[in-house]
Amino acid sequence: MGDLYRTVLNEAASPADLYAFVSRDSLIQLWPSMWLPRAVRRAWEERFPQLRSAPRRAA
Template sequence: MTGDSATRPHGYAKPVVVPETLDHLRGPTTGVVDLPRHLKWSGNPHYDLAQPGRMGDLYRTVLNEAASPDDLHSYLSRDSLIRLWPTMWLPQAVRHAWEERFPELRLVPRRAA
């Protein structure tokens, strides 16, 4: 597979969007992030990244709801994703699609949440 892609894993209702490279992930790591309605269609779309756990909530939402690679590039940061990866709960199809493209994510040691 080359380039940014969206795949629809067997048995998973929606496509999983995965970037071409983790280096394209240059989203914010501080401040308050307001997600657009297509990413956060229910509940509070404001994420204060200074509050404990909010960055993980933001990443989980974006990984599950991304409609395009631009969503990933705009809201995720490579280093933060790698740091959070072992503790994030994600649907198996989402985790598999990302780890298939980026085997290095499988190697990040799992920690307790």
């Protein structure tokens, strides 16, 4: 599921794409392990501070 979320966050053409494919709870759970470009990660964390506080998983 992480690959789907990463693609949607990077490629969404409209907010409707986000609403259709992204679950808040799943995003928070997956966030620490998702690879995203720095600018994308920063933009999302600025808009949704709870993502910054999501527990980091050990690699």
